[in-house]
Amino acid sequence: MSIVKINVLTVPEEQRETLEKRFANRAGTVDGSDGFEWFELLRPVEGTDTYLVYTRWRAEEDFQKWMSGMGSQAAHRGTPQDGSAQGERPKPAATDATLWTFEVVQQAGPKQD
Template identity: 60%
Template sequence: MSLVKINVLSVPEGDRSELEARFAARKHSVDSEPGFEGFELLRPVRGEDRYYVLTRWADEESFEAWRDKRTPRAPGTAVSQSDGMLEFEVVDLPD
């Protein structure tokens, strides 16, 4: 069963293009991680002003292994702030 992790990001209006450029620059940086199945950056359009970073993982252990080896950003370089993490299991529906 796959897992979906959604990181909720607050991004000041003037930093949105910078956030998108940074994600574009590292779009495939997680592709080779064990258990990683995909990612999408969701831009707010209506009814929400936060970005969502949706990632899909084969299992919790794969996500945790990737998360635990990430290098923290240098102070003062962030263009967003995390507003939390949403977590879901993908329901395999029978045919």
């Protein structure tokens, strides 16, 4: 079954817009990667300054291949829209990051009529 990677990002309130714009500017950079299944950026609603970046992969090897390849580099490279020079890595919007890994052992979706 699939694996899930959740990047847990601590983002101060004044950096939230910056973080969300950066993800919007690089939308689609992971979509065509072999083994990629799903992405979600989850914004905290109340009581925390923690964003969750949820990705789902066919296998750990697919995630590792993306991380070590050009896809990851392109996704994390700066763009003029985020205030950095093209190709220059911008200052992080998050003050802390932790990567969690889970195996999918059970799943459900809406019933199809």
